[in-house]
Amino acid sequence: MTSTAGDGPPPMTDDDATPPLTTRVLSVSLPVADQDAALAFYTDVLGCELVMDTEVWPGARYIEVRPPGSTVGLVLLRPDGPLPVAVRLGTPDADRAHAVIAGAAVTLHNDEVLRWEDVPPMFSFTDPDGNGLVYLQDRPD
Numbered sequence: 001m002t003s004t005a006g007d008g009p010p011p012m013t014d015d016d017a018t019p020p021l022t023t024r025v026l027s028v029s030l031p032v033a034d035q036d037a038a039l040a041f042y043t044d045v046l047g048c049e050l051v052m053d054t055e056v057w058p059g060a061r062y063i064e065v066r067p068p069g070s071t072v073g074l075v076l077l078r079p080d081g082p083l084p085v086a087v088r089l090g091t092p093d094a095d096r097a098h099a100v101i102a103g104a105a106v107t108l109h110n111d112e113v114l115r116w117e118d119v120p121p122m123f124s125f126t127d128p129d130g131n132g133l134v135y136l137q138d139r140p141d
Contacts, residue, residue: 019092021100023138025072026088027064031079038076039063048074056083084109084124086132094121094137101125101135113137 032038042048048065051073056062060083063076077083091097094113101123102108110123121137 021091021097022135023090023092026090026136027073027075028087029075029077029083029085029132031085032076033078035061035063035076035078039065042074042076084132084134086124086134088134088136090138091135092138094123094135097135098123 030038039050039053042065043050046067048067051064051066053063054061060081061078062083064073065076066073075088077085079085098108098110098113105128107126108123109125113121113123115121120139122134124132124134126132
């Protein structure tokens, strides 16, 4: 069957398209018992590069390493620490992502998008299988 003018909706243009909710995987957290030992293993043995090693707030150490040439980081976190062991995802619009996730069958850990100075807007949730996920708004280029 061939289509004729007037059959079906008009073709979608780029202006009509809603951007995807998820743009990329930013990092994956790994629970580690000893952050210093894990940092040494991932950098000295596996050859990863240190991206960040900072204390976000007292008792919340964030260590991210990345294999050379990779755009996805590995975040080395204490399993009992205050930072969520999760997959971190990029999104073009954290507010839209929060609204979509709030309507899904998941556990949302933040009532609203978290906003701090010099940090991209973000929020965390748990998927239906119990996996931790964090959305961070993509920074403009």
